[in-house]
Amino acid sequence: MELSGAEITVRCLQEEGVEFAFGYPGGAVLYIYDEIFKQNKVKHVLVRHEQAAVHAADGYARATGRVGVALVTSGPGATNAVTGIATAYMDSIPMVIISGQVPTAAIGLDAFQEVDMVGITRPCVKHNFLVKDVKDLASTIKKAFHIAATGRPGPVVVDIPKDVTTHLAKFEYPKSVSLRSYSPVTKGHPMQIKKAVKLLLSAKRPFVYTGGGVILSESSNALIKLVKQLGVPCTSTLMGLGAYPETDRQHLGMLGMHGTYEANMAMQHCDVLLAVGARFDDRVIGNTEHFKQEKRQIIHIDIDPSSISKRVKVDVPIVGDVGQVLEEMLKQLQASKDKGEQAALKAWWAQIELWRSKNCLNYDRSSKIIKPQFVIEKLWEVTKGDAYVTSDVGQHQMWAAQYYKFDKPRRWINSGGLGTMGFGLPSAMGVKMAFPKANVACITGEASIQMCIQELSTCKQYHLPIKVITLNNRYMGMVRQWQQFFHGNRYSESYMDALPDFVKLAEAYGHVGIRIEKPSDVEGALKEAFKLKDKLVFMDFLTDQTENVYPMVPGGKGLSEMILAEDL
Amino acid sequence: MRHNISVLLENEAGALSRVSGLFSARGYNIESLTVAPTEDPSMSRMTIVTRGSEEVIEQIVKQLNKLIEVVKVVDLNEGAHIERELMLVKVKAEGEWREELKRMSDIFRGRIIDVADGTYTIELTGNGSKLDAFLEALDPSVILETVRTGACGIGRGERVLKV
Numbered sequence: 165m166e167l168s169g170a171e172i173t174v175r176c177l178q179e180e181g182v183e184f185a186f187g188y189p190g191g192a193v194l195y196i197y198d199e200i201f202k203q204n205k206v207k208h209v210l211v212r213h214e215q216a217a218v219h220a221a222d223g224y225a226r227a228t229g230r231v232g233v234a235l236v237t238s239g240p241g242a243t244n245a246v247t248g249i250a251t252a253y254m255d256s257i258p259m260v261i262i263s264g265q266v267p268t269a270a271i272g273l274d275a276f277q278e279v280d281m282v283g284i285t286r287p288c289v290k291h292n293f294l295v296k297d298v299k300d301l302a303s304t305i306k307k308a309f310h311i312a313a314t315g316r317p318g319p320v321v322v323d324i325p326k327d328v329t330t331h332l333a334k335f336e337y338p339k340s341v342s343l344r345s346y347s348p349v350t351k352g353h354p355m356q357i358k359k360a361v362k363l364l365l366s367a368k369r370p371f372v373y374t375g376g377g378v379i380l381s382e383s384s385n386a387l388i389k390l391v392k393q394l395g396v397p398c399t400s401t402l403m404g405l406g407a408y409p410e411t412d413r414q415h416l417g418m419l420g421m422h423g424t425y426e427a428n429m430a431m432q433h434c435d436v437l438l439a440v441g442a443r444f445d446d447r448v449i450g451n452t453e454h455f456k457q458e459k460r461q462i463i464h465i466d467i468d469p470s471s472i473s474k475r476v477k478v479d480v481p482i483v484g485d486v487g488q489v490l491e492e493m494l495k496q497l498q499a500s501k502d503k504g505e506q507a508a509l510k511a512w513w514a515q516i517e518l519w520r521s522k523n524c525l526n527y528d529r530s531s532k533i534i535k536p537q538f539v540i541e542k543l544w545e546v547t548k549g550d551a552y553v554t555s556d557v558g559q560h561q562m563w564a565a566q567y568y569k570f571d572k573p574r575r576w577i578n579s580g581g582l583g584t585m586g587f588g589l590p591s592a593m594g595v596k597m598a599f600p601k602a603n604v605a606c607i608t609g610e611a612s613i614q615m616c617i618q619e620l621s622t623c624k625q626y627h628l629p630i631k632v633i634t635l636n637n638r639y640m641g642m643v644r645q646w647q648q649f650f651h652g653n654r655y656s657e658s659y660m661d662a663l664p665d666f667v668k669l670a671e672a673y674g675h676v677g678i679r680i681e682k683p684s685d686v687e688g689a690l691k692e693a694f695k696l697k698d699k700l701v702f703m704d705f706l707t708d709q710t711e712n713v714y715p716m717v718p719g720g721k722g723l724s725e726m727i728l729a730e731d732l
Numbered sequence: 733m734r735h736n737i738s739v740l741l742e743n744e745a746g747a748l749s750r751v752s753g754l755f756s757a758r759g760y761n762i763e764s765l766t767v768a769p770t771e772d773p774s775m776s777r778m779t780i781v782t783r784g785s786e787e788v789i790e791q792i793v794k795q796l797n798k799l800i801e802v803v804k805v806v807d808l809n810e811g812a813h814i815e816r817e818l819m820l821v822k823v824k825a826e827g828e829w830r831e832e833l834k835r836m837s838d839i840f841r842g843r844i845i846d847v848a849d850g851t852y853t854i855e856l857t858g859n860g861s862k863l864d865a866f867l868e869a870l871d872p873s874v875i876l877e878t879v880r881t882g883a884c885g886i887g888r889g890e891r892v893l894k895v
Contacts, residue, residue, distance in 0.1 A: 286750060287757045291800040294746075311800060344895060345742055345803040470794035473787070 166332035169298040170195035173262065173324065176305040178205045179337040182233050184224060184597050185209070185262075186217040190237025191277060192264025195329040209597065209626060212618040214241050216590035218248020219616070222257050223591025226577045227552055228598045229382060231258045231312050238264040239277030242323075243284065247584060249319050250288035254581025255403060256380055258317035260308045267327040268296055281323045290318030298331035303338050310341040315348030316468040317380055348467060352484030352492060360438070360463040360480050361496045367436035367461075368508035369515075370396040373419065376403030376580070377441015377466060383487030384408070384573045387440065390494050395509060397516055399427040401442050403580040406570035411549070416516065417525075420448040421717045422562040425524035425726060426516055428717065432458055432724040433515075439464040439478075441486040443471045445581075452476055454722025465489045524715050524728055525566055534683050536560065536635040536707045539690075540567035543605060543633060546690040551603040552595045554578065556588035556612030559641035562713045564607040586615030589632065593619060596628045603631070603694060610636040610704075611660055620673035623700050631693050632702045634666060637709045645712045649727070670702035679704045734763070735789050736808040736815055736885040738893055739778040742801040743769050750799050751778065760784065760792055764817075764882030775803065775895070779884040803895055812888040818855065819863045820845075821870075822877040825852040829874055840866045851876065859883070 167175065173196050177185060186209045189197045200208050211217040214236045221232030232252075236245045242263045252259045266275040282294045291311050293304045301324070308320040364370055372394075378387050384407045391398045391414055398408055399419040408415050417424035419431050431437070431449070437460050442448070449455045452475050463480040464472050472481045482489055527537045540563050543551070553568055554577040555561040561578055570576045577595060579587040592606040613634055623630060635641075643658040667677030676699045680689045686705070693701035714729040741747050748767055755762050760782060767778040782792060789807060796805045808815075825833050830852075837844055837854045840862070846853035856866055860883055867878065887893065 282746060283749070286746075286753050343800070346800050468798070470791065470798050474791060477787075 167335045168195065168199075168329065169301050169324065169331050169333070170199045170329040172298070172301050172333065172335050173305065173329065174199040174203060174206060175335055176302055176337060177233060178203070180231070180309050182206050182231075184221075185233045185235045186211055186220040186224075186594065187235030188214050188217055188237065188241060190241045190264060192238035192266060192326045193235065193329070195326070196235065196262070196264070196324075208235070209593070209622070211590065211622050213616065214244035215248050215586065216593075216616050216619045216622070218245045218259070218261060219251065219584075219587050219590035220594035220597070221259055221261075222248060222252045223554060223577055223594030224598050225252075225257050225259055225594070226591070227574050227595040229574065231260055231309055232594065234259065234261045236261065236263050237277070238266055238281070239279045242279050242281040246284060246288065249285055249321065251579050251582045251584045251587060252319040253288045253290065255376060255579065256317050257319065258312040259319040260305070260312050261319060261321045263321060263323050265294065265323045265325040268325045269327070271325065281321060285321050289321050292321035292323065294323045294325075295328055296325065298328050298333040301328065301333065302335060306338045307341050307343065311346065315346075349483050350467070350485040350488055352465065352482040352489035354492075356480055356482045357489060357492050358496065360482060361493055361500065363436055363461055363463060363480060364394060364438060365500065365502045365504045368505050369433060369435040369512045370394065370438070370509070371430050371434035371436070372396055372398035372438045372440065373401075373431060373442055374398060374404045374407055374440045375401040375442025377486045378404055378407040379573045381441065381467070381486040382573075383490055386487050386490035386494060390490050390497070393494060393497050394504065397430055397513070399423070399431065401448055401580070402565055402578065404442065405565060405576045406573045409571040410569040411571055416520070418565055419723075421450070422566065422713050422715065423717075424566075425522045425715055425728065426519040428715070428723045428726060429519045430516055432722070435460050437462045440490070441466060443474065444476045446475075449476065449723055450717045450725075451720055451722045454725070457722075522728070527729065531683065531708065533708045534680065534686060534705055536563050536637070536705075536711055537567050538683060539633065539635060539686055539705050539707065540564055540607065542687045542690055543607075544568045546687065546694060547603050547605065551575070551605050552577065552592075552599065554588045554592040554595060554604070554606045556606075556608040556615075557583045557585045558609050558612060559637075559645065559711075559713050560607050560609045560612070560635040562642075563635070585612040588612060589616050589619045589630070592630045593622060593626070593628050596630055597626070605631045605633055607633045607635070609641060610634055610638065610663055610666070611640045617669075620670065620675060620700070620702075624674045627698065629696070629698050629700050632700065634702070634704050635707045636663075636666070636704050637707045637711070638663065639709060642713070648712070649716075649718065666702055666704040670700070675700040675702055677702045677704065679706065681706045733785075733789075733809075734781065734783050736813065736883060737780045737782060737792065737796070738806045738808055738885060739780065739796055739802055740770070740804040740893060740895060741776055741778060741799075742803065743774055743776040744801060747776065747801045748778075750801060751780070751796065754795055754799065755782075758791075758795065760788065766882040766884050777893075779882070781883050804893060806887070806893050808885045808887060811891055813885050813891075814888060815859045815883045815885040816857055817860055817863055817883045818857045818881045819866075820879050821854045821856065821867070821875065823852050823854065823870065824850060824874045824876055826850050833874065836866070836869060840869075842866070
């Protein structure tokens with residue numbers, strides 16, 4: 165029996181075991197929506213804006229490790245999705261985005277709601293397809309899921325013209341895919357691994373720097389074992405938080421532009437650096453020339469060869485799946501009689517403790533105004549450090565990363581690479597869909613939340629009791645901070661005027677709103693909010709307007725050239 | 733340094749724009765780019781001539797390999813190789829120039845492939861510098877039009893780029 169392209173599309177999603185498709189209907193995808201209507205295996209989640217559909221699928225993918233799926237119509241539906249796609253691309257998140265397209269005969273004729281989706285998304289997808297023949301549809305969708313989830317993951321767009329969704333073809337979902345032009349390496353080179361182990365054991369000041377790759381490859385356990393076996397300090401990028409328990413002494417906190425003093429100093433002064441699934445980006449090591457001034461040997465494990473020696477020259481490159489390589493290193497370490505440079509390591513730890521004693525994340529705990537850091541610390545306590553935390557972008561994101569101690573992978577969900585404001589609430593919807601019983605908090609600011617605030621409506625429709633924690637300082641805080649530091653206190657357009665009454669707004673959407681104005685009310689409000697298990701609670705914390713994120717490595721400066729809170 | 737990078741890629745719509753898009757998005761320079769199907773019609777071979785430091789060339793090769801439709805990438809400069817480019821030059825061939833241009837074309841082992849009352853079209857192959865030399869040898873006033881394919885290249889001896 166032959167099926168229509170629309171039915172084939174939905175059957176493919178079923179075959180892939182897709183639980184949720186986040187989307188928004190429109191002319192070009194009407195036949196696909198008709199097929200969605202006729203079945204109940206793939207649950208469709210109707211968002212209020214296509215950007216949110218992609219962010220929600222992204223949040224789902226980050227929390228579960230599975231491929232997130234979004235479905236949008238042609239033209240504006242497709243362009244609205246682009247920000248979400250670019251967000252996922254920068255953070256290597258496995259996603260399949262199905263977009264409608266005008267009928268094949270109309271392509272190129274400036275048809276109503278036509279846009280060259282394949283062209284527009286080309287620089288921000290892992291791959292994309294335009295399906296012109298219904299006979300290729302099933303195999304293309306199979307390829308899309310395969311490409312999205314393997315190697316260095318990423319978003320894949322499948323653009324389907326409307327007539328293709330009506331054409332008939334025999335449906336057979338391929339069991340496997342083989343692409344002669346795509347076969348990611350997974351096993352690391354044995355000689356390189358041997359070299360790496362030897363180098364690590366010879367280190368006097370070893371340091372382990374881990375990124376999002378550890379989380380993507382599910383190799384948190386291997387990482388923990390390796391770091392424990394070596395007894396060395398480690399750090400994590402913004403994207404890697406939670407892969408190694410942050411409450412453990414061997415973890416020095418996040419590194420980078422707003423990393424801890426001890427992590428940045430250790431990164432700068434180590435003699436052997438093991439970089440795992442991280443990419444030495446500008447927000448992590450700052451000025452590369454300054455970074456190169458200290459001599460160190462670098463081992464870099466990454467599944468993407470183009471991440472290696474991109475910004476910083478590496479001595480021992482290992483291309484492969486992070487998990488497999490770490491396991492192999494661990495095996496060799498355990499078999500080795502060499503116990504490493506124990507005396508030197510002890511001295512290194514003493515130095516690190518000295519750096520740590522600066523207590524760089526200290527802040528004024530006796531303040532009469534709510535300090536944003538205090539809210540995050542209390543959130544961590546109230547949720548026992550076990551919530552899924554999504555965030556938007558800005559100061560609140562950095563405070564969340566600094567003060568919420570993530571002990572498990574996939575708990576911290578934020579837009580690290582692209583830095584997309586508006587990501588927090590929709591991604592929290594995806595997480596809550598995946599884990600309805602878990603505590604899900606969205607840490608946001610009064611500016612970011614307004615970029616996708618319409619999703620409060622989606623949350624109502626699908627009963628998603630997310631806890632929205634707004635650190636409301638009436639400023640685009642990070643913009644204001646940079647203006648204070650680098651633009652002579654000229655706060656150009658960074659004041660949030662005419663803010664809505666968030667409590668009333670939340671209530672208008674059918675949720676609970678709370679405004680918190682005193683430090684003494686913070687803990688109580690959080691406890692109350694999390695007690696309301698089946699309610700979305702929008703918490704509007706009025707926080708200190710002048711608070712800044714410290715430490716800070718100013719743009720273009722070296723890692724050890726931090727501005728600390730105590731300097732000012 | 734100048735590098736000649738050869739790429740085997742799926743002969744599919746859009747593959748070329750993925751490559752050219754990669755170069756523009758990442759700020760790599762393209763001196764020339766040629767592409768045509770190979771003896772296996774499902775695959776195309778592309779030759780890109782580019783310039784950059786060793787680090788940049790390494791990134792270019794890695795980034796090209798990352799494109800899903802790219803099957804194989806070789807930097808021909810890693811070994812001995814031959815490069816050829818084809819040029820067609822239309823020249824004003826009147827009076828005494830008619831004989832002179834014929835001689836010039838012979839010296840450069842070119843061929844006159846179109847003759848009209850006042851013009852010749854000369855076909856010339858060689859590496860880029862030979863074609864440059866030919867143009868420089870001509871009086872600029874006689875050159876009416878030039879078109880060049882851009883370089884294509886192949887490894888010497890048993891060095892083969894194949895799937």
